[in-house]
Amino acid sequence: MRYEPLPASLYKKNRQKFMAQMKPKSIAVFNSNDIYPVSADSTLPFAQHRDIFYLTGVDQEESILLLFPDAPDPNNREILFLKETNDHIKVWEGEKLTKEKATELTGIKNVHWLQDFDALLKKLAFQAENIYINTNEHYRASTEVETREDRFIKKAKALFPGHQFERSNPILQRLRSVKEPEEIAQIQKACNITEAGFRRVLDKVRPGMKEYELEAEFAHEFLRRGSRGFAYTPIIATGPNANVLHYIQNDAEIKDGDLILLDVGAEYGNWSSDMTRCVPANGKFSPRQKEVYEAVLRVKDAAAKMLKPGVIWAEYQDKVGRIMERELIKLGLLTEEDIKNENPDWPAYKKYFMHGTSHHMGLDTHDYGILEEPMQAGMVFTVEPGIYIPEEGIGVRIEDDYVIQEEGEPVNLMKNIPITVEEIEALMAKRQ
Numbered sequence: 126m127r128y129e130p131l132p133a134s135l136y137k138k139n140r141q142k143f144m145a146q147m148k149p150k151s152i153a154v155f156n157s158n159d160i161y162p163v164s165a166d167s168t169l170p171f172a173q174h175r176d177i178f179y180l181t182g183v184d185q186e187e188s189i190l191l192l193f194p195d196a197p198d199p200n201n202r203e204i205l206f207l208k209e210t211n212d213h214i215k216v217w218e219g220e221k222l223t224k225e226k227a228t229e230l231t232g233i234k235n236v237h238w239l240q241d242f243d244a245l246l247k248k249l250a251f252q253a254e255n256i257y258i259n260t261n262e263h264y265r266a267s268t269e270v271e272t273r274e275d276r277f278i279k280k281a282k283a284l285f286p287g288h289q290f291e292r293s294n295p296i297l298q299r300l301r302s303v304k305e306p307e308e309i310a311q312i313q314k315a316c317n318i319t320e321a322g323f324r325r326v327l328d329k330v331r332p333g334m335k336e337y338e339l340e341a342e343f344a345h346e347f348l349r350r351g352s353r354g355f356a357y358t359p360i361i362a363t364g365p366n367a368n369v370l371h372y373i374q375n376d377a378e379i380k381d382g383d384l385i386l387l388d389v390g391a392e393y394g395n396w397s398s399d400m401t402r403c404v405p406a407n408g409k410f411s412p413r414q415k416e417v418y419e420a421v422l423r424v425k426d427a428a429a430k431m432l433k434p435g436v437i438w439a440e441y442q443d444k445v446g447r448i449m450e451r452e453l454i455k456l457g458l459l460t461e462e463d464i465k466n467e468n469p470d471w472p473a474y475k476k477y478f479m480h481g482t483s484h485h486m487g488l489d490t491h492d493y494g495i496l497e498e499p500m501q502a503g504m505v506f507t508v509e510p511g512i513y514i515p516e517e518g519i520g521v522r523i524e525d526d527y528v529i530q531e532e533g534e535p536v537n538l539m540k541n542i543p544i545t546v547e548e549i550e551a552l553m554a555k556r557q
């Protein structure tokens with residue numbers, strides 16, 4: 126394994142937290158992701174569904190977790206189903222989980238091969254009244270493909286039309302949004318790998334390079350440190366490209382005088398990190414680039430201080446907008462008049478800062494979490510304000526990942542990643 130897995134005790138605890146929220150006489154089923162095809166015999170690399178991973182630590186395709194806390198036979202409270210490994214698979218694909226290894230990894234004693242699933246599901250479903258199914262209810266989700274979960278839901282509804290169906294997702298949204306210390310330690314590792322990549326890029330960047338050459342420098346550092354790569358498609362946007370919020374082509378030439386926006390994070394053991402920095406191609410911020418960058422940095426620091434238990438995301442977003450508004454006036458981009466005449470549904474600051482300040486971050490980069498509910502200690506949020514000025518060819522965003530604390534200010538998991546104009550310029554001055 127490339128990464129150090131978290132202990133079985135964590136997955137046990139996660140399952141217990143889930144089962145404590147289930148109605149009596151219920152089973153819950155969680156499926157792995159499919160391996161997605163390209164064409165011919167090509168596939169995309171396997172990426173585990175984060176819910177079964179959260180509950181078991183199993184990072185293997187064709188796995189199923191079944192939970193039945195009230196099972197008449199206590200052996201059936203937690204059952205893991207795995208694709209049966211054999212000598213042929215061993216030769217062509219290498220080691221897969223054995224039953225013994227799976228128990229060690231997950232803490233689940235009852236492990237079956239996948240071929241037992243249908244018969245056992247039938248037997249247990251008839252001992253239960255409710256079936257928890259795992260629909261994707263993420264506020265940003267938009268998928269056209271039918272997932273393994275979707276296929277299971279169809280099958281379960283056809284097989285058990287008399288049962289009551291319940292939703293796992295709201296439970297998981299709440300549980301996964303509050304991180305255990307072991308989980309935060311894993312995110313910290315991902316952030317540290319991102320830091321190493323950023324420091325390497327500071328050393329390598331030069332006018333005349335292509336954006337993708339910086340992407341390659343990040344990838345090099347990530348892979349050699351046990352990450353499987355980018356937590357999300359990286360944005361390497363030089364000059365005006367930084368004003369395209371989801372720019373991912375990364376194929377332009379970096380020009381002398383450009384400010385380069387780097388929205389890049391490493392994954393580690395399926396945990397994300399999510400960082401943004403902006404660096405001057407030639408090693409020195411222009412006076413205007415510095416002015417805009419420092420305005421964004423002040424907003425980021427002020428916003429981070431507001432992340433506390435009890436805060437409501439929409440109210441926080443509104444307050445950050447008001448802080449941004451002051452900075453935009455100082456930069457000569459807005460006037461008091463603009464604010465007075467603004468459309469309350471689309472405040473004036475949104476002309477230059479049109480996205481949210483923060484999202485939950487964790488196993489998914491845009492992680493689970495119910496934004497309408499108050500913030501809690503143990504939640505990890507990004508803080509990522511930006512100012513985008515297409516008419517000047519400048520786009521700046523700065524992004525760090527924070528853990529909310531019971532008391533006091535949140536902990537910045539990216540506090541070691543260079544961020545001030547002085548730090549970035551000093552490191553770039555030392556380039557080979």
Ligand code: GLY
Pocket residue numbers: 357388399484490509524
């Ligand atoms: N990298 C995606 C985001 O910052 O939300």
Ligand code: MN
Pocket residue numbers: 399484507509524
């Ligand atoms: Mn982000």
Ligand code: MN
Pocket residue numbers: 388389399400401524
């Ligand atoms: Mn980001």
